[in-house]
Structures are given as structure tokens and as C-alpha cells.
Amino acid sequence: xxxxxxxxxxxxxxxxxxxxxxxxxxxxxxxxxxxxxxxxxxxxxxxxxxxxxxxxxxxxxxxxxxxxxxxxxxxxxxxxxxxxxxxxxxxxxxxxxxxxxxxxxxxxxxxxxxxxxxxxxxxxxxxxxxxxxxxxxxxxxxxxxxxxxxxxxxxxxxxxxxxxxxxxxxxxxxxxxxxxxxxxxxxxxxxxxxxxxxxxxxxxxxxxxxxxxxxxxxxxxxxxxxxxxxxxxxxxxxxxxxxxxxxxxxxxxxxxxxxxxxxxxxxxxxxxxxxxxxxxxxxxxxxxxxxxxxxxxxxxxxxxxxxxxxxxxxxxxxxxxxxxxxxxxxxxxxxxxxxxxxxxxxxxxxxxxxxxxxxxxxxxxxxxxxxxxxxxxxxxxxxxxxxxxxxxxxxxxxxxxxxxxxxxxxxxxxxxxxxxxxxxxx
Amino acid sequence: xxxxxxxxxxxxxxxxxxxxxxxxxxxxxxxxxxxxxxxxxxxxxxxxxxxxxxxxxxxxxxxxxxxxxxxxxxxxxxxxxxxxxxxxxxxxxxxxxxxxxxxxxxxxxxxxxxxxxxxxxxxxxxxxxxxxxxxxxxxxxxxxxxxxxxxxxxxxxxxxxxxxxxxxxxxxxxxxx
Numbered sequence: 193x194x195x196x197x198x199x200x201x202x203x204x205x206x207x208x209x210x211x212x213x214x215x216x217x218x219x220x221x222x223x224x225x226x227x228x229x230x231x232x233x234x235x236x237x238x239x240x241x242x243x244x245x246x247x248x249x250x251x252x253x254x255x256x257x258x259x260x261x262x263x264x265x266x267x268x269x270x271x272x273x274x275x276x277x278x279x280x281x282x283x284x285x286x287x288x289x290x291x292x293x294x295x296x297x298x299x300x301x302x303x304x305x306x307x308x309x310x311x312x313x314x315x316x317x318x319x320x321x322x323x324x325x326x327x328x329x330x331x332x333x334x335x336x337x338x339x340x341x342x343x344x345x346x347x348x349x350x351x352x353x354x355x356x357x358x359x360x361x362x363x364x365x366x367x368x369x370x371x372x373x374x375x376x377x378x379x380x381x382x383x384x385x386x387x388x389x390x391x392x393x394x395x396x397x398x399x400x401x402x403x404x405x406x407x408x409x410x411x412x413x414x415x416x417x418x419x420x421x422x423x424x425x426x427x428x429x430x431x432x433x434x435x436x437x438x439x440x441x442x443x444x445x446x447x448x449x450x451x452x453x454x455x456x457x458x459x460x461x462x463x464x465x466x467x468x469x470x471x472x473x474x475x476x477x478x479x480x481x482x483x484x485x486x487x488x489x490x491x492x493x494x495x496x497x498x499x500x501x502x503x504x505x506x507x508x509x510x511x512x513x514x515x516x517x518x519x520x521x522x523x524x525x526x527x528x529x530x531x532x533x534x535x536x537x538x539x540x541x542x543x544x545x546x547x548x549x550x551x552x553x554x555x556x557x558x559x560x561x562x563x564x565x566x567x568x569x570x571x572x573x574x575x576x577x578x579x580x581x582x583x584x585x586x587x588x589x590x591x592x593x594x595x596x597x598x599x600x601x602x603x604x605x606x607x608x609x610x611x612x613x614x615x616x617x618x
Numbered sequence: 619x620x621x622x623x624x625x626x627x628x629x630x631x632x633x634x635x636x637x638x639x640x641x642x643x644x645x646x647x648x649x650x651x652x653x654x655x656x657x658x659x660x661x662x663x664x665x666x667x668x669x670x671x672x673x674x675x676x677x678x679x680x681x682x683x684x685x686x687x688x689x690x691x692x693x694x695x696x697x698x699x700x701x702x703x704x705x706x707x708x709x710x711x712x713x714x715x716x717x718x719x720x721x722x723x724x725x726x727x728x729x730x731x732x733x734x735x736x737x738x739x740x741x742x743x744x745x746x747x748x749x750x751x752x753x754x755x756x757x758x759x760x761x762x763x764x765x766x767x768x769x770x771x772x773x774x775x776x777x778x779x780x781x782x783x784x785x786x787x788x789x790x791x792x793x794x795x
Contacts, residue, residue, distance in 0.1 A: 465709075504672065617663070
């Protein structure tokens with residue numbers, strides 16, 4: 193079975209997931225505060241999460257071309273299909289941009305003109321943190337990613353038509369494309385992470401943050417790859433993908449979970465040791481007001497995957513693989529939740545505290561002002577609506593992935609590294 | 619594996635690892651009991667053919683690492699909270715985050731040294747120990763299958779010599795280890 197069939201049952205499943213997500217978003221929209229901050233922050237959270245997954249797929253593919261890697265060749269279409277989600281991701285981010293220009297939401301403190309004028313820190317950063325840069329960088333950078341993703345996809349498809357097992361011309365092109373993309377990807381992803389994620393805590397910054405976030409995206413991408421491959425194998429596709437390939441993917445998952453923890457800890461320890469108030473406030477908020485998520489984050493994304501995947505045979509057992517992949521996928525989604533929501537909540541408190549007309553309305557709805565210790569629905573922890581929205585976005589993501597899977601042969605027949613991949617042995 | 623008693627060995631040398639793999643398969647199908655196989659580099663697919671179990675060295679490694687973790691963390695905790703408490707930069711005596719890097723280093727150190735010592739002990743290697751080699755070329759470009767010949771009849775020995783000629787061994791020799 194080399195031609196993927198997008199069954200109507202799968203379509204129904206994904207569409208119903210999307211409807212569930214949409215319903216959850218609508219319920220959120222009608223039940224949250226006057227700024228619809230829960231609604232908008234859920235959109236931002238999931239858009240950023242899945243756009244990053246698409247980006248990391250093309251990033252890893254490029255790295256593999258450059259490293260003359262061959263073991264992944266059988267299932268490289270999966271990563272190509274992941275990267276085909278990027279245009280949708282851009283669309284979702286444009287939604288956020290429209291929200292910024294139309295003042296539909298207050299996710300970012302720096303979009304509030306009055307606040308920027310009154311605040312020397314925000315004023316000092318306004319050369320970078322302003323709606324224009326946000327718009328240009330988002331469209332420009334994701335546009336560049338889409339360009340490279342499409343280019344790599346096209347070369348790969350052309351190879352399928354015109355190449356041959358010993359024809360390296362297409363592969364050379366892929367290598368050159370990858371070589372150009374990697375440095376661009378490295379710097380551009382950092383810039384986009386500052387804008388999309390780090391700037392919700394507009395006063396705070398960390399030089400490690402971009403790496404840390406990228407590691408989170410990478411692990412989510414690997415977890416989704418493992419889950420999708422296991423699913424496709426159970427449907428009778430990818431019989432050539434063996435335990436050996438899955439073993440290597442799980443080694444990645446194991447190693448990058450440790451890498452993520454390394455970055456998490458480096459960021460934490462430097463800030464803890466230096467003890468500068470402007471920096472420690474980030475962890476102060478998260479440790480005191482989100483203790484379950486804060487420590488749960490470390491347990492889900494480090495302790496459990498580390499202890500479970502450290503054993504060799506565990507990386508080959510389907511049950512264990514599924515458990516760990518689902519765990520870290522959810523874990524890193526929560527990680528993004530923890531990056532975004534506390535900052536957004538703080539901004540909302542600030543904006544409402546500045547005597548806007550909607551304060552009374554919001555206070556009537558939720559009864560918060562400076563009440564930091566009390567919990568806020570959708571912010572203190574992911575609620576059912578957040579989970580529903582996540583499922584909706586998962587449906588959207590996989591709908592896009594499956595739709596691109598149908599457009600090409602599942603195994604790239606003419607890739608010169610295919611034979612190596614078939615005989616991959618750990 | 620090391621053994622102190624002398625061992626009579628009949629061995630054949632092959633030029634190529636595919637020849638070796640085929641020969642091992644042939645030996646398995648003829649129910650010849652291979653004593654050991656020597657190769658200059660790890661040959662993929664050889665372990666399952668020889669019926670070798672997965673090494674348990676890494677399990678030992680995990681516990682060596684765990685020893686390192688607890689020793690390092692425990693020692694620093696004891697020193698900085700009980701034995702000689704010092705305030706560094708206004709931090710509390712028990713400053714767990716600043717213990718982590720050293721804990722990590724000692725975990726790696728203990729796991730490495732523990733595994734090396736275990737491996738050398740199991741293999742009977744060590745400083746000053748002379749290695750018992752069947753043929754120097756098995757560390758270079760030859761692949762070797764060895765049979766223990768102690769207590770074998772001439773008939774059996776003939777079978778083994780036949781086996782080596784059939785499977786294309788370039789040389790056959792005997793040696794006492």
C-alpha cells in the first residue's frame with residue numbers, strides 16, 4: 193500500500209474534532225471576560241503550538257539532508273506533510289494579528305498605547321514590540337518557512353517522478369536548500385518566539401527562551417510522528433517501518449526530553465542564582481500561583497519519559513511508546529500553556545486595573561482585580577474548554593496532514609537513501 | 619569470557635563479514651557448537667545468530683549512576699547544611715538548584731567508571747594482563763570462528779575441518795589458549 197487513502201471515516205473523525213474545538217471556542221467566547229482573553233489566548237496557544245510542530249518538521253528534514261542521514265527516508269513524507277500545515281498556521285496567526293490591529297484582544301501588554309507611554313520599559317522596547325513588527329515578522333518569517341517547506345516538498349515529489357535509486361541530483365538540491373534554510377530557521381524561529389510567546393511577559397526576557405521553546409516544539413513533533421506512524425502501521429501502511437525506526441525515534445524523544453530539561457534548568461538556575469527581581473518574577477509567578485503545572489511540567493516532560501524510556505526494550509514496546517508519546521505531547525502543550533497564560537492573565541489585570549470602561553463588567557463576571565491567589569477559569573489550569581480546543585486543533589492538524597499524505601506516494605520510491613532506510617538496523 | 623584453564627581451539631579465518639554470517643548460519647543448521655566468534659568490528663545481525671542475550675552492563679550502569687547522584691547530592695547537602703554551613707550570595711544553606719550541575723557530573727562519572735571497571739573485570743582485561751589472541755589479524759581484517767576441540771573424536775574434528783572448507787574459510791589453525 194504505497195498510496196494513502198484518506199478514508200471518509202477519518203475525515204468524519206477529524207471534522208467532528210474540529211467542530212468540537214469550534215464549539216469549545218464559541219462557548220469560551222461567550223462565557224469569558226469582556227476582552228475575551230480566554231478565547232484569544234486559547235487560539236494563540238494552539239496556533240503557536242501546531243505552527244511550531246510544522247516548522248520543526250521541515251527543520252529536522254533539512255538537518256537530515258545535510259547530515260547525509262538515510263534511516264528516516266521511508267517515512268519522510270510524514271514530516272513533509274507536517275510542514276504542509278504551515279500555511280494554515282500562518283492563517284491562524286493572521287487571526288491574532290487582526291485581533292491586535294482591531295484591538296479585539298489584550299494578549300500583549302505592548303499593544304496598549306497608554307501603557308507603553310506610561311512605562312519606560314515598554315517604551316524602550318517599542319522599537320521591536322509593536323504591531324507593525326509583529327505583523328511583518330510573522331508574515332515574513334512564516335512565509336519564508338512556507339517557501340522552503342514547499343520547495344523541499346516539490347523537489348522531493350519531482351524526485352519521485354524523474355529520479356532514480358542512483359540519481360543524486362535531486363538529493364543535492366535538497367541538501368543545498370536545507371543548508372540555506374537551517375541558519376535562516378535558527379535565527380528566524382528565535383525572533384518569532386520572542387514576538388509570539390516571550391512578549392506576553394513584555395517586561396521580562398531570557399536569552400535561552402527561544403531554544404527552550406524550540407526544544408518543546410521538537411519533542412511535540414516527535415511525539416506526533418511516533419503516534420502517527422503507529423496508527424498508519426496499524427492501518428496496514430508503512431510495513432517497512434520497523435521497530436528499528438521507532439526505536440530511533442524514541443531515542444530522539446528520550447534525548448530531546450533531556451535536552452529540553454537541560455535548557456529549562458539552565459534558564460531557571462541562572463535566573464535563580466543571579467536573583468535579579470526583573471527576571472525572577474517570571475518564576476515567582478509560576479511557582480507560587482501555578483505550582484501544580486510548574487512541577488507537573490517537569491514530571492511529565494522529564495522525570496517520567498526519562499525513567500520510562502531509559503530502558504532499551506521500552507523504546508520498542510507499542511504500549512509504552514503510545515503512553516510516553518501522549519504524555520509528552522500533552523506535557524509540552526501544558527508547557528506552552530505555562531509560558532503564555534500567566535503573562536496574559538497579568539496583562540489583563542493590568543489593563544483592567546487602569547480604569548477601562550469594561551472593568552465593572554469584568555468584575556461583575558469574575559470578581560477579580562488584584563486577587564492573584566484565586567483561580568481564574570482557563571488560566572490557572574487547562575479546563576475542559578482548553579482540552580476541547582486542543583482536540584479541535586489536533587483534528588485540524590491531522591486533517592491537513594492526511595490531505596497532503598494523499599498527494600504523494602507514501603514511500604519515496606526514488607530516493608537514493610531508501611535502501612539504507614529499509615535495512616536500517618540499530 | 620576468561621577462563622584460567624587451557625583450552626584447545628580449532629579456528630577458521632574469513633576475509634569478509636558476509637562470509638562469516640553465512641558460516642555462522644551454516645554452523646547453526648549443522649548443530650555445530652561455536653565456542654566464540656572474533657571480529658575486528660561489530661557485525662550487524664551476528665548477536666541474534668549466536669543467540670547472545672542483550673548485555674546487562676547498562677543496568678549496572680544505571681545503578682552506578684544512581685550511586686553517583688545520591689552520593690553527590692547527599693554529600694553536598696550534608697556539607698552545606700550540617701558540617702560547614704556557608705552563605706553564598708544570600709542563598710539558603712540548602713541550595714538545591716546549585717547542587718544539580720555537580721550532581722549531574724558525578725552521576726556521569728560514576729556511571730562511566732563503574733561500567734568500565736565492570737566491563738574490564740568481566741572480560742578479564744586490565745593493566746598488565748596479556749591478551750590471549752588467536753591470531754593478530756582478527757584485530758585488523760580477518761573474521762574468525764572458533765570451536766573448542768577438547769574431547770572431540772577424529773570424526774567430529776573432520777566434520778569441523780569440512781565445515782571450514784565448505785564455508786570458504788581462507789585459513790584453518792589450531793591453538794591452545
